[in-house]
Amino acid sequence: MLSERRLQVLRAIVQDYVGTEEPVGSKALTERHNLGVSPATVRNDMAALEDEGFIAQPHTSAGRIPTDKGYRLFVDKLAGVKPMSPPERRAIQNFLEGAVDLDDVVARTVRLLAQLTRQVAVVQYPSLTRSTVRHVELLSLAPARLMLVLITDTGWVEQRMVDCPAPFGESSLADLRARLNSRVAGRRFTDVPSLVEDLPEAFEAEDRGTVSTVLSTLLETLVEENEERLMIGGTANLTRFGHDFPLTIRPVLEALEEQVVLLKLLGEAKDPGVTVRIGHENAHEGLNSTSVVSVGYGSGGEAVAKLGVVGPTRMDYPGTMGAVRAVARYVGQILAES
16 A cells, blocks of 8 residues: 555645656656655656556656556545536536427537536447336327327437228227326336236227237337447547547547447446446457546436446546536436426
């Protein structure tokens, strides 16, 4: 275990390097920070931190920079989550609350995260495997033609036309709507097939064909829309950090184009807390020079998807963690109210 003083030296090195983009020397540390010890003692502490792999000397510079291991210790032990100021929280709320549908919520969230953190923002659409049915609406368009509207607890709305094998009266339609919602409203999508499989038997023989057709359309909708999707924005922000990547940002850009890679980066939505993966903790080689800060979001206190940012390891971790967490909280509120 590092001594408290050496932890303070590491914290100061991380803060200075993130702020100045320059390797940090012992003289600068003692001038900028009230460490309460001589420059010689700071040099000894820096030598010990280097021996243990928390900092390194780039090229022939006299200064030191944090390693992935150093950033990891900083995030785990030394960095608190920086809270957003009241004006920042109001700006987030005002920007997001004007969204008209789920696509708009995701698009606004990506833009907002990229602007707040000046990193690459990634937002996963709510997974239907973790969503619940809020309501199923059935509307008559013609004697043998219906519209099915599926609404989820995450604000997703899907409309499908249903061509019935025979005319379907208004009373039968009202009965099917009521029976269907009594079974599936508030239930997970994954439970729906077993909940409705015997529903046609509750209707007269002449209506069972139409009921089966409506149910087939509903189940097809669940299957077709179950693919994981995400949206990315702010990629141009990476050009501001060209010197933070060893050779070129091309491997990072190529990795960001692969949706499977990004979904793995964000991790499982069931983990709602803030997650930080630093440098070589990212399995994809193209992202070994980046850090990923992600968090789950959802309504009702349960995460249904993840959002986060990707940037260089030289990152303002407290500020980024605070921004990601605050945005996720507001997105969850919007979904709960939609």
